[in-house]
Amino acid sequence: MVAKRxxxxxxxxxxxxxxxxxxxxxxxKGKIMGQVTDAKSGQPLAGANIYIEGATLGAASDLEGxxxxxxxxxxxxxxxxxxxxxxxxxxxxxxxxxxxxxxxDFRLAEAIEETEPVEVVAQxxxxxxxxxxxxxxxxxxxxxxxxxxxxxxxxxxNANVTRNPNGTFSIRGGGAFDVQVQFNGxxxxxxxxxxxxxxxMGEKSNTSWKYDYNPLGVEQMEVISGGFSAEYGNAxxxxxxxxxxxxxxxxxxxxxxxxxPPGKYHYGPYLYGPETVEWKNWGSFDKWxxxxxxxxxxxxxxxxxxxxxxxxxxxxxxxxxNRSNPLGVxxxxxxxxxxxxxxxxxxxxxxxxxxxxxxxxxxxxPARIPSVERSQIYQNYSLNLTYQLTKNDKLKFLMQYxxxxxxxxxxxxDIRWASIIGQWPQYKYVLIFDSPKEETTTTQSLSWTHVFxxxxxxxxxxxxxxxxxxxxNRSIITATDPWLIRAxxxxxxxxxxxxxxxxxxxxxxxxxxxxxxxxxxxxxxNRHLLKIGAKAQYWDTRYNGESGARLNAFxxxxxxxxxxxxxxxxxxLYAQDKIEVEEIVxxxxxxxxxxxxxxxxPADRFRPFYFGTGQGGGPFIGDPxxxxxxxxxxxxxxxxxxxxxxxxxxxxxxxxxxxxxYSMPLFRQTISRSTWQGWRMYGNPDLGFKKTISYEIxxxxxxxxxxxxxxxxxxxxxxxxVRVNIHSPQGSQQIAPQNPYYISYENNGYGATxxxxxxxxxxxxxDWNYRLSYSFARTTFGAYxxxxxxxxxxxxxxxxxxxxxNDFVTSQDRTHTFRALISYRLAQKFLKLLPDFLGVHxxxxxxxxxxxxxxxxxxxxxxxxxxxxxxxxxxxxxQKTDLSITIKSKLWGLSPALSLRVExxxxxxxxxxxxxxxxxxxxxEYGITRDxxxxxxxxxxxxxxxxxxxxxxxxxMPTALYLSLGVSF
Numbered sequence: 001m002v003a004k005r006x007x008x009x010x011x012x013x014x015x016x017x018x019x020x021x022x023x024x025x026x027x028x029k030g031k032i033m034g035q036v037t038d039a040k041s042g043q044p045l046a047g048a049n050i051y052i053e054g055a056t057l058g059a060a061s062d063l064e065g066x067x068x069x070x071x072x073x074x075x076x077x078x079x080x081x082x083x084x085x086x087x088x089x090x091x092x093x094x095x096x097x098x099x100x101x102x103x104x105d106f107r108l109a110e111a112i113e114e115t116e117p118v119e120v121v122a123q124x125x126x127x128x129x130x131x132x133x134x135x136x137x138x139x140x141x142x143x144x145x146x147x148x149x150x151x152x153x154x155x156x157x158n159a160n161v162t163r164n165p166n167g168t169f170s171i172r173g174g175g176a177f178d179v180q181v182q183f184n185g186x187x188x189x190x191x192x193x194x195x196x197x198x199x200x201m202g203e204k205s206n207t208s209w210k211y212d213y214n215p216l217g218v219e220q221m222e223v224i225s226g227g228f229s230a231e232y233g234n235a236x237x238x239x240x241x242x243x244x245x246x247x248x249x250x251x252x253x254x255x256x257x258x259x260x261p262p263g264k265y266h267y268g269p270y271l272y273g274p275e276t277v278e279w280k281n282w283g284s285f286d287k288w289x290x291x292x293x294x295x296x297x298x299x300x301x302x303x304x305x306x307x308x309x310x311x312x313x314x315x316x317x318x319x320x321x322n323r324s325n326p327l328g329v330x331x332x333x334x335x336x337x338x339x340x341x342x343x344x345x346x347x348x349x350x351x352x353x354x355x356x357x358x359x360x361x362x363x364x365x366p367a368r369i370p371s372v373e374r375s376q377i378y379q380n381y382s383l384n385l386t387y388q389l390t391k392n393d394k395l396k397f398l399m400q401y402x403x404x405x406x407x408x409x410x411x412x413x414d415i416r417w418a419s420i421i422g423q424w425p426q427y428k429y430v431l432i433f434d435s436p437k438e439e440t441t442t443t444q445s446l447s448w449t450h451v452f453x454x455x456x457x458x459x460x461x462x463x464x465x466x467x468x469x470x471x472x473n474r475s476i477i478t479a480t481d482p483w484l485i486r487a488x489x490x491x492x493x494x495x496x497x498x499x500x501x502x503x504x505x506x507x508x509x510x511x512x513x514x515x516x517x518x519x520x521x522x523x524x525x526n527r528h529l530l531k532i533g534a535k536a537q538y539w540d541t542r543y544n545g546e547s548g549a550r551l552n553a554f555x556x557x558x559x560x561x562x563x564x565x566x567x568x569x570x571x572x573l574y575a576q577d578k579i580e581v582e583e584i585v586x587x588x589x590x591x592x593x594x595x596x597x598x599x600x601x602p603a604d605r606f607r608p609f610y611f612g613t614g615q616g617g618g619p620f621i622g623d624p625x626x627x628x629x630x631x632x633x634x635x636x637x638x639x640x641x642x643x644x645x646x647x648x649x650x651x652x653x654x655x656x657x658x659x660x661x662y663s664m665p666l667f668r669q670t671i672s673r674s675t676w677q678g679w680r681m682y683g684n685p686d687l688g689f690k691k692t693i694s695y696e697i698x699x700x701x702x703x704x705x706x707x708x709x710x711x712x713x714x715x716x717x718x719x720x721x722v723r724v725n726i727h728s729p730q731g732s733q734q735i736a737p738q739n740p741y742y743i744s745y746e747n748n749g750y751g752a753t754x755x756x757x758x759x760x761x762x763x764x765x766x767d768w769n770y771r772l773s774y775s776f777a778r779t780t781f782g783a784y785x786x787x788x789x790x791x792x793x794x795x796x797x798x799x800x801x802x803x804x805x806n807d808f809v810t811s812q813d814r815t816h817t818f819r820a821l822i823s824y825r826l827a828q829k830f831l832k833l834l835p836d837f838l839g840v841h842x843x844x845x846x847x848x849x850x851x852x853x854x855x856x857x858x859x860x861x862x863x864x865x866x867x868x869x870x871x872x873x874x875x876x877x878x879q880k881t882d883l884s885i886t887i888k889s890k891l892w893g894l895s896p897a898l899s900l901r902v903e904x905x906x907x908x909x910x911x912x913x914x915x916x917x918x919x920x921x922x923x924x925e926y927g928i929t930r931d932x933x934x935x936x937x938x939x940x941x942x943x944x945x946x947x948x949x950x951x952x953x954x955x956x957m958p959t960a961l962y963l964s965l966g967v968s969f
Contacts, residue, residue, distance in 0.1 A: 028184050028243040029459075029521075030096035031529070032069040032104055033580075036061040036081060039107040048083040048108070053090075054249055056391050059454045068523050071449065071457045072096045074243040075219045076139075080117070081106040088117040095122070097137055098222060098241050099229070101130045101529075101580070124763040126651045126702025130578070130585040132643025133657040133696060134160070134226030134711045134757060136773075140245070143215050145823060145846050147884035147901050150212030151221060155240060157848065159775035159817040160225045160757055165955075167208045167412040170812065171225045172715055173753030173779030174237025174692065178663050181211050181240040184384075184398060186445055186463050191511040191541050193666050209404045210441060211240070214380050216254045216343035217359030219243045226711060227657040227694040230574040230589025230641045231531055236663045236692040236717070245345060246386055247355030253344030256966035258901075260337035265368040266415060267909065267958055268931055268951040271428060272318050272329060272370075277947040278492040279316070285309050291489070311485040316429060326483045328372065328431035335366035335375060337962070345384075353388040367410055369951065371419030372434040377405040392451040398463075400443040407434045408471065415912060415955045425948040426495040433495075435471040435506065442466050459519035469509035471545070492947065507545035514538045529578040537570040541667060564683075566599035566671045570664065576641075583653075587643040594636040595664050597685040599671050603628035605744070606791040608682055610675075610730040625730050632670075632685035637662045651702030658696075662689040669721050669745040679730045679742040688747050691719045705764025711757045720749030722783045727790045727797075741788065748803070751781040751810070770822040778815060780807040808870040809856050817852040839889035846886075851879040855913055859924055873924075875913060880956070881905040888968075899964040904957060912955040919945055929953050 036048040044065025051058030052072065059067040078092045086108035096102050104122065136158045148154050152169075155161050160172050168176035181188045190207040224232075224239040232239050269275040274283060281287060288309045292299050299308075318331035345357030363378040385397040409420045420434040421427045427434075445463035452458065477484065479496050487496060515537045524530045546561040572593035579586040602608035602625075609625035641659040648654055665687040674681040698711035724746050731740025755777025762770050783803040790798055823846040834840050854875030886899040911929070914920040918941055922928035931953040934943035 028074045028098050028241070029070075030072050030074055030098055031101045032072050032077075032079060032094070032096060033101055034067060034104040034106065035065045036067065036083070036106045036108065037065055039109040045083060045086070045108060048081055048086075048106070050079065050081045050106070053078040053080060056388065062526070064526075066526055068455065068526075070455065070521060070523060070529075071451060071459075072102075073246065074098045075245075079104050079122075081108065083108055085110060087111040087115055090117045090119045091122045092119060093122045095124070095139065097220065098243060099231075100128070101578075101585075103129065121765075123765070124707075126707060126763070127647070127653045127700045128707075129583055129647070129653060130580070130587075130645060131653070131698075131700065132585065132587050132645045132655050133224065133228065134698060134709070134713070135222055135224045136759070136771075137220065137222045139220045140218060142769075142821075142823075143218050143221065145844060145884070145886065146821060147846050147848055147882040147903075148215070150215065151218065151242065152208055152212050153848075154215075154221060155211070155223060156850070157771065157773065157819050157821055158223050158225065159759075159773040159819050160755070160777070161223065161238075162812060162814060162817075163208075163413075164812060165412065165414040166417050167414075169208060169211075171223075171238035172713065172755065173751070173777065173810065173813065174715070174717070175663075175690070175720075177666060178236035178690070178692075179238050179240065180232065180235035181242070183213060183242045183400070184244055184445070185461065185517075186398070186443060186465070187515070189441075189465055189467060189511070189513050191467055191513075191539070191667055192469050192509050192543070193668050209378055209439075210402055212378065212380070213242060213244070214341055214343065214359045214361035214382070216256070216341050216361075217244050217357065217382060219245045226696045226698070226713060227641070227643065227659045227661070229587050229643070230576045230591040230639065231533060233535070233572050233574070233591055233593050233639070233661075234570060234663050236661045236690060237715075244359065244382065244384060245343065245357045246384055247345030247347065247357045249347060249352050249355075251344075251346030252969065254342070254966060254968045256339075256341040256897075256964055258337075258339040258341070258899075258962050258964040260960060260962045262334050262336050262366075263960075264333055265366065265957050265960075266418075266951050267954045270333060271951060272316065272331070277943075278490070278494070281492065282312060282490045288312075308485065308490075311483070312490055314483075315485050326432075326477055326481065327429050329429060330370065330374060330431075332366060332370050332374070337366060338364045341966075348385075355386050357384045358382070359384075367407075368413075368415065368418040368957070369421055370428070370431055371407045371410055371421070372431050373405060373407045373410065373436045376410055377403070379403040394449040396445075396447045396449070398443070398445045400441075402441040404439045405436070407436055409434070413955075413957065415952050422952070424495070425952070426493065429494050430496070432477075437469065437471045437507075439470075440468045455523040457519075457521055459521075461518065462514075462516045464515075465513045467509070467511040467513075469507060471507040493944070507543075509541075509543045509545070511539060511541040527579055527581055529580070531574075531576040531578075533572075533574050533576075535570075535572040539566070539568045541566055541568070541671075543672065562672060562674045564599065564671045564673055566597060566667075566685075568595065568597045568599070568664075568667070568671070570595040584646040585644070587641070589641040591639040591641065592636070593639070593662060594634055595689075596634040597632045597670050599632065599685050600629040601632045601685045602626065602682075603630050605682075605684075605726060606728050608679060608728065608730055608742075610679055625728075633688075635688045637689050637691070653700045655698040655700070656696070657694065657698075659694050661692045661694060665690060665721050665745070665747075678740060679728070681743040682726070684744045684746065687721060687745055688719060690717070690721065690747070692717045705762060705766075707761045707763050709757075709759045709761075713753075713755055713757070715753045717749075717751040717753075719747040720751060720781075720783075721745045721747060722749035722803075724748070724786070725788045727788060746785065748785045749781065749783045751779065752807070753777055753779040767825045767827055768823075769825075770820065772820045773818070775817040776815065777813075777817075779810045779813045781810045782807045811856055811871060813853075813856055813871070815853045817850075819850045820848070822847050822849075839891045840887055841890050841895075842886075842888040844886050846884045848882045849879070851877060854878055854911070857913060857920070859920060875911050878910045878956075879908050881908070893969070895968040897964075897966045897968065899966070901962040901964065903960045903962070905959065907959045908956075909954040910956040912952050916945075919949075 036045045046061055046063045048061040050067050057069050059069045061067045074096055077094050079094050080090050082088045089106050091104055094104055143154055156163055162170045164176050169179055170176055171179050177193055188210045220243050222241045228239045288304055292304050318329050319325035340362045342360040348354040348356055359382040361380045365376045367374055380402050382400040387395045389395055409417055409423055416422050443465045447461040449459045517535050520532055522530050542565045544563050574591040576589035604626045607626040609627040639660040643657045645653055645655040670683045670685045670687050672683045693716040696711055696713040701708040724744055725741040726744045727741045731742045758774045760772045786798040786802050826843040831840055856871035856874050858870050859873050882903050883905050884901040888895055888897045914923055931950045934940040934946050
């Protein structure tokens with residue numbers, strides 16, 4: 001007890017110590033630098049005054065004419081340069097990007113008397129001089145005008161970003177949860193990464209809804225995929241940085257309403273319509289009479305009609321009331337998509353020191369195929385408050401609420417994860433079997449910025465995030481309920497109610513995350529921008545869930561149950577130096593980080609204590625295990641990071657990048673514990689860091705208003721987590737009663753991604769704008785060691801099935817990926833032809849086109865020479881085109897806007913991967929898909945496939961039209 005209290009005291013002490021003294025630069029700020037020279041002689045001018053309009057930021061040029069302005073908020077600014085005896089120059093539209101240096105040079109002309117300032121619109125540079133790793137940047141204008149629903153789709157404009165079937169994201173072949181997404185430096189934590197109650201089934205939980213921030217509230221977004229500096233950690237694959245808007249000196253805002261007419265969200269016939277097999281067989285009363293005459297001639301017509309036919313119709317017909325259809329069947333085609341977006345900000349005080357920005361989004365999306373929740377509700381509300389306390393001190397407060405309501409299996413665009421009937425189509429007529437879920441995330445943060453001098457500033461930040469995941473287990477009707485048709489051939493193999501007390505799952509998962517950080521940034525010399533820092537993060541995570549026929553499944557023989565309560569913590573220290581010598585930029589850094597799962601680990605992993613009962617409710621069969629526990633290991637890692645960019649001529653730059661990147665293992669793999677008549681899965685709290693070593697070379701080239709970027713990279717992943725079977729008397733008795741085991745994890749995996757990326761962006765101003773991105777890559781994986789681990793390391797069974805340490809192409813590999821965003825703004829000379837009363841001042845169109853190689857699959861024929869192959873073939877190419885057209889007017893001091901957005905303009909279809917061997921063979925050998933009608937032969941295996949899965953033939957959605965009406969002020 002004393003030792004446990006001592007550990008808690010030390011953890012809390014470290015947390016609050018770092019809260020006060022830690023240094024961690026993840027603030028959404030950038031830097032402006034440049035040189036002031038005489039326009040005529042070209043000589044440097046010392047003592048010029050440079051400042052940012054509307055901000056208390058500025059600097060004076062030194063003896064060589066150079067100046068530096070640090071701590072500049074991300075976004076577009078106007079920079080002014082003044083000097084006695086010279087004409088004032090204002091440069092507008094100067095864009096500052098997080099953690100980047102924006103160069104703004106001034107050439108001042110002499111002026112004998114005071115004149116009007118010279119105004120110049122800043123141009124995007126042909127080469128980003130401090131780009132030392134691949135990064136893609138998008139500003140507010142591009143985000144708002146693109147044909148997207150939310151930021152998740154904006155992330156996919158990068159060819160190196162892949163959206164996985166369950167909705168999660170991967171960058172350059174990395175893991176789904178090895179990407180760190182930040183809003184204003186605050187991480188979007190996802191503690192629950194598996195299907196609740198089925199964590200041993202892998203990463204099937206869609207958590208990416210947290211990334212879908214309201215586009216009206218976003219200032220800029222950057223996706224870093226080619227390695228990142230030492231200030232960022234606990235991520236292997238990439239960083240996504242989102243900077244939200246802050247209130248300006250004047251009130252401004254936007255409001256939009258978007259709707260989509262009712263209809264289907266899948267290919268193929270309506271699931272409850274007359275075209276389905278069961279309605280063709282039993283939808284008319286004469287079919288029932290024919291069945292009665294052949295099987296039960298004693299049933300009179302009135303009983304047949306009332307107790308059989310009418311009940312069957314009621315059970316299978318869509319209806320709103322529970323008693324008119326007790327199974328929850330409804331007409332999903334009648335539901336309308338609705339979305340409301342709002343963004344508003346401005347000053348709250350007369351002196352303009354206190355400003356705010358409020359962002360809100362509410363989205364009601366009908367479930368793609370029928371589900372218990374019917375519509376998925378997404379909500380996001382955010383409030384930014386900034387207060388300029390003094391000239392050198394600024395406070396910023398952020399509150400955010402995110403909510404999502406759906407069901408266990410919903411939330412992805414892939415039809416396999418659309419609802420429980422996407423997983424098991426036999427449940428089409430028992431929608432109430434699924435459990436509805438509600439997920440919420442609330443965040444509060446407070447930051448304080450103090451400027452010591454024009455060259456040094458400090459920013460302290462503390463934030464707290466609370467995740468809540470609730471599934472409600474509820475009573476459902478039984479198979480003998482009088483409102484249900486009795487069992488018979490008319491069921492057509494569709495699932496009937498089998499659980500008397502509960503639906504699928506009940507869960508209460510709550511996680512609190514505390515984070516403390518402080519930024520210290522100093523322009524030590526003209527050539528060195530130094531950042532040093534540390535970080536402390538602490539979780540309090542609790543998981544309690546159960547499924548199956550018994551509410552107390554954790555201590556009974558039937559169903560799944562899962563429980564854990566742990567207090568993991570993570571800490572990091574780093575030093576980063578940005579060296580700028582002439583046009584050469586180097587980012588050199590070192591990061592030290594560590595973590596501990598801080599839970600009760602079994603003293604003997606081969607005898608974890610199990611306190612439940614055995615099969616049939618009797619005594620547990622086997623050794624009850626060792627009740628002793630211990631604390632898991634603390635893991636440490638050191639990460640060197642290096643990036644270099646240097647020019648080759650005026651419009652070309654070469655770069656190199658190298659770094660080590662670590663991420664913590666998932667809670668699902670470390671602290672999760674599941675039962676099923678014994679331990680079904682028991683996480684390994686001693687898992688260490690997952691590691692990626694990244695190499696990249698790149699080249700930027702300016703070409704007549706365009707920027708060409710070419711990068712070649714190699715990501716070497718080691719210490720990855722893979723599944724193992726720990727053989728123990730506490731293993732599942734049902735699965736392997738003679739040789740019980742439970743699922744766990746080890747750091748025995750590895751992998752690699754090799755690739756080339758090419759992007760071409762138009763940077764010159766004009767009516768046309770586009771960004772093109774292409775990736776050619778190959779991602780492989782492998783593992784070594786025994787899959788089955790026994791208490792005796794010399795047990796001969798450990799050597800029967802060992803991984804061969806071969807490399808295989810991953811199932812999510814996409815060799816070729818191409819994406820393009822093209823936009824056009826109608827020229828003013830054409831707009832003038834429209835009637836004046838319409839007030840049209842902007843008309844634009846934007847299109848996104850994507851094409852990617854199909855997912856790999858394994859298929860070996862009898863005449864193949866090799867049988868130890870994985871993912872040796874591919875599904876067809878997947879392509880998609882999205883379009884949006886927007887017209888904006890100016891009427892009565894407002895700017896109304898009308899938009900039409902079209903998803904999947906050309907109705908392209910993506911074949912759903914076929915996991916069943918029969919279906920796969922039929923498609924490969926004979927071209928038969930799930931929606932191919934069967935023959936008249938009742939024994940044709942295609943008959944059952946077609947009956948249950950015809951609507952799953954294509955995993956993407958058909959063409960959809962969205963109409964949006966908005967107003968800006």
